[in-house]
Amino acid sequence: MDNKKLIRKALEAKKMAYVPYSGFHVGAAVEMEDGTVFTGCNIEIVSYSPTICAERTAIFKAVSEGHKKIRKVAVVGDSHHTYPCGVxxxxxxxxxxxxxxxIANTEDDFLEYGLDELLPHSFGPEELLPDSEEENNV
Structure with a gap:
């Protein structure tokens, strides 16, 4: 899917955010390896710790339906260039x-990064189990 379409899906997902405490809306769209797209929004809970970010909502939806390889993620928020949190x-x-x-404001105003730029020297499944990529279909 082209970047603009993916960003539009994230902008639509942002409208569904449940943010009665912070008022900060975030939407995400995740394109999987096979081209399937899942969307998510942030959902706040009064005690905050069970709150979930838009990116994780979309990714967990994808994984729960058997998709385990992300190709691209679009994130939009209420601030200028909202980046994914560390989690x-x-x-x-x-x-x-x-x-x-x-990382988008609009479909025409976005920055593009490789994950290695946002999470350098990352820790992944292969650090624990040498053949974990095959086992997890990642």
Whole structure:
């Protein structure tokens, strides 16, 4: 999928954010290796720790439906260029070591990174189990 279409999907997902406490809306769209796209929004809970980011919502939806290889992630938020948090970067790493990350304000205003730029010297499944890529279909 081209970048603009993926960003549009993230912008649509952002509208669904449940953010009664921070008021900070985030949307994400994740394109998997086979071209399937999953979207997610951030969802806040009053006690905050069970809150989940948009990126993880989209990725967990994908994984729960059998998709385990991320090609590209688009993230949009209420601030100028909203980046994934550290936890989301690590989750992206688990399923998309070579993923491209689009940090967007609009479909025409975005920055593109490799995950290695946002999470250098990352720790992944291959560090624990040498053949984990095959075992996890990553």
């Amino acid at each position: 989301c970067r690590q989750v992206i790493r688990e399923f998309g070591k070579d993923a491209r990350i689009l």
